[in-house]
Amino acid sequence: MDTSYYFIQALNGIQYGFLLFLVASGLTLIFGIMGIINLAHGSFYMIGAYLCWWLTQMIGNLFLGIVAGVPLVVLLGLFIERFGIIHLYKRDHLYQVLFTFGLILIFNEMRSVLWGNEVQSVQIPEILSHGIPLTDVQSYPVYRLFISLVCMALAAMLYLVVQRTRLGMTIRAGASNREMVQALGIDIVKLFAIVFAMGAALAAFAGMVSAPVQSVFPGMGDEILIVSLVVVVVGGVGSIKGAFLGAMLIGMADTFGAVFLPHGAGIVIYAVMAIVLLWRPQGLFGRT
C-alpha cells in the first residue's frame, strides 16, 4: 500500500462527503429554520435518482435529464410544504416524526407504482466515461471527479447565497432565532416554502448526480437519511458550516472504515458520532 493508494481512497471519501453535504445541508436548514424534523428528506434523494433514471431514458442524455428533473422536485417540494408540512409548524416533534414517517411510506409506494421496485442503473455520459490512469493497473473514473467538482460548485454557491444575499441573511437570522424573524415581519410563509423546496432540490440533485455511480434502488433514501442525520448531529443543528465539516468527517470515516475495519465498517460512523457527542453534546457547531 503506497501513498497513491491512500490518495485515491481520500478522493473517494471526499466525493462521498460532498454528496452527504448536499443532503445534510437541506436537512439541517429545515431543522434550524422551520423547526421541522423531516424524516422524508431521504425520500427526495431517492426520488431524484429515479427521476434521473426515468428522464435520462426518455431524453437520452443525463445532463438534460437532471436539468428537467430539478424543477419537478422543486414543485414537489412546494406542494408537500403547502399541503402537508404547513400543518406541522405548531405541532409537537412527535407528530412531525409520524407525519413524515407516513410520507416516506407514501413516497416509497408511489415510487413502486410509477417506476417499479427494480434496481436501475444510469449510463455515465460518453464524454465522462473514461478514466485517468493513476498506476499501472488502476485509473480514476472521470465521472467521480465530475461529481466532486459539481458538488463543490454548489456548496460554494450555497455559501454565497447564505452569506451574501438578503435571502441568506433572513435564513441565517431564522436559523439562529426563529421568533425574531417572525417578529421582524418577514414573510415567514414564503421563507419556509423556499427553504423546504431548496432542501428537497439539493437532496434530489445529490441523488441525480450519484445515480450513475451508486445505481438506483428502492432503499437508497433510507440509507442516506440515516447517514445525513448523523452528519447533522455531528455538525450541529442549523449550521451549514457544521453540515459541511460533518459531511467530510463522516465521508472519510466511512471510506477508511471500510478499508481498515472490513467487519465493522457499518458502525464506524456511529462511533464517530458517539465520540463527538461525548465531547460536545450540541455537535461541532451547534448552539447549546
Next chain:
Amino acid sequence: MTMFNNPLSRRSLLVGTAAGVAAVSTFTPTRFAIGQTAKIKIGLMLPYSGTYASLGNNITDAFKLRLAEVGGKLGGREVEFVQLDDESAPPKGKDNAAKLVTKDKVDILVGTVHSGVAMGMAAIAREENVLLVVPNAGAGDITGKMCAPNIFRTSFSNWQPGYACGPVMMKDGKKNVVTMTWNYPAGHEQIGGFKESYTAAGGKIVKEILLDFPKVEFQAYLTEIAALKPDAVFVFFSGDGAVKFIKDYAGAGLKGKIPLYATGFLTDGVLQAVGKDAEGIRNTLHYADSLDNPVNKKFVKAFEAATKRPADVFAVQGYDTCSLLATGLEAVKGDIKAGATLYSTMRNTIVDSPRGKFTFSASHNPIQDFYLREVRGGKDVVLGVAVKALADPAKGCSMV
C-alpha cells in the same frame, strides 16, 4: 365429463376407484378417495416484486409450462395455485409460510429465491410437516442443519458453484487471488466453497473483501484490489449488483489486467446490460442456455414461445421443480399424505433436466455437473465440465 354432473354416478366412481386402490395399496380408502378428486393446492411463495421479481416470475412460468407438458395434472389431480409475494423480506418469511399452510391450507409449499426467506419456509415445513420444494435459495442449512424428509431442493447449494471454480483457477495458473462478495450468508457460503477447493489445491487467498449488503459502491475496494495486484479476482455478486460490479471493474481499469472469475450468477441474465465489459469473465454454474442437449433445446424454445423471455437458470429450476413433483405424485397416485412413500420416490428420482440428468443426495440436494463458461461475444460459452457430479457435503444434516 358429463357423468360428474350426476352425483350418483360420481359417487359410485369414487367407491370403485377406492376399492381398486385399496386392493393394491395400504392407504386407507376414504382418504385416498378424497385425495383423488379434490384439487391439489400448491402454495407458490416467491418474489413477485422487488429485485428478485424477474426470478420469481421465471420460476413460476417455467413451473406452469412443465405442468402443461405433463397434462395439467399432478398424480391425476387438478392443481390449484395460491401465489404469495414474499417480497424477499426474511422477517416476514415465517409468518407468510405459516399463513399459506394454516390459513390457506396448501398441500405443497414451493419457494423461494431469497435464502433468508427460504429458511423460514423450511422451519414452517418442519413444524407443520408439509412438503417443501426449494426452486432456488442456496443456503447450505436448507439441506444441511434443517434437512428433513419433506424438504427438497432442485437448484444448488451455495457451496457447489463456488467449489467448482477452485480447480479451474488453479488449472489456469492463478496462484493468489482476492475474493470479494457481499457480507451476507450467501456470499460467505459461495466464497467458502471456493476457498475449500482452491486452498486444498495449493492456491493462496491474499485478501477477502466483504461489503455491506446490498451496497454497490465498489470504488474503495477496487482501489484496494489495484494496489494488491493479485493474479486474479474471484467474486460472487448477482442481479443488478453484478451489472454494477462488472461495469465498475472495467471503469476502474482492472478489466484485461487482472482476470475476473466468478460463480455463474455474476453473468447469468446480465450480459445484455453490461455489453463488452463482461468479455472474458470465466465462471462456473450448473446450467448454460447454450447447453447442447435435446431437453434443453426443447425447453429453451418452449419457454421463449410461452413467455417471450429468454430462458435462464432460474426458469430451469422452476421447470425441474414441477418435474420432480409430477414424478413423485404419479407414484402415489396423487395422495399427498403418502409421506414416506412419496418422499422416497422423490429422493430416488433421476430428473431429466435441461441442465442434464441429475439425482438427489441423501440430504435432498441435487448431485449435478458444473460447467465452466466464458463470456465471448456477449454470450456465456460452455468450455467444458468443471466438476462432474458434484454433491454438497450437507454439513449438519441428520439424514446423511
Next chain:
Amino acid sequence: MYRISRPSLVILLVMAIGLALYPFVGESYYIRLMTKIMALGIFAMSLDLLIGFTGLISLGHAAFFGVASYVVAWYIVKAGVTNALFMLPTAVAVSGLCALVIGWLSIRTSGIYFIMITLAFAQMLHAFFKDQSYWGGTDGFNFYTKPNLAIGDTVLLDLGNKVTLYYVTFALMVATFVFLAVLLHSPFGRAIQGVKVNEGRMRAMGYNVRNLKLMSFVIAGMLAGVAGFIEATRTAYVNPEMMSWHASGNVMVMVILGGMGTLYGPILGALALTLLGDNISSLWDHWLLIMGAFVIAVVMFLPEGIAGLIEGVTQKFGKKPPPKEETEP
C-alpha cells in the same frame, strides 16, 4: 396523573376475558397472530412510558426489542440452552444495559437531537448485527428448538406449544400493564410525569431530571426486551430488521394510533395496525400507500388515538367527566 376512567376499565376487563377465552375458539393461524399482537402490545406500552409519560420521543426503541431477541437466539443457537429461566432474565438485563448506555449518551440532549440520536444509536446496533457473521448477518438466525420453562429436568411450560405461548404472552402483557400502572402511581411515576409537563419546574424542585429520564428509559428498554423475548420465541427467528428504524417507527405509530399516555391505548394500536396490515396486505400490492395515508390521517385527525375516542364517548355518557390528564407531581 395516570388514571383510567371507569367505562374504559370495564372495556379493558371485557377485552381481557375475551383474550383469555380466545384460544378455545380461535384457529391456529389467529392464535399465532394474536400472540404477535400481544407481544407488540407490550412493546408499545413500553414506548408509551417514554413518549406518553416521560416526554421522551425515542425513535430507536426497536433496538432493545431486537437485542433481547438476539439474546434468545444466542442461547439456543450458540450456547444450546433452551430454558427460559435463564433466557428471559438475561434478555431483559441485556436490553436494560443497552438502554442504560444509549440513554446515558442521549439524555444529555433534548428535542430534535434526542430523536435523531436515539435513531442513530439504534441504527448502530442494527449495523452491528448485520455486519457480524457470528450474529448471522443480514439473514439472522433460524432456530429449531423453542424455549421452555423448566426446573431441573421437569418441563413446566413448553413455549413451543402455540397455546401455551399464547397464555404466557397474555400473562406477561397483563403483568406489564399492572406493573406500569402501579409504577405510575409511585413517587417515581409521579415525578417522571412531572418532567413531561414541566421539566424546569421539576429541576427547580430539586429533582435530578436526568436520572429520572434515564431510569424511565432503562425500564422502557427492559420491557421492550420482554416483548422481544416473546417475539423471538414465537417465530424462532431473529433478523437485524427487527431493530431497524422502520420497526421503531411502526411501534410509535401503534402508540399514537392507540392513544399515548393511556397504557391500554398502545395495545389497541398494536391490534388495529396489525389486523389492518394482515388484511389489506393480501388484497393490494401497494397496501403501504394506504398505511402511509392512514398514519398521516391519524396525525391530522386523531392525535388522541383510539383511546381518546373511547374516553370522549364515555365522557358523554358518564355522569361526571374523568379528570383531565393534567399532572400534579
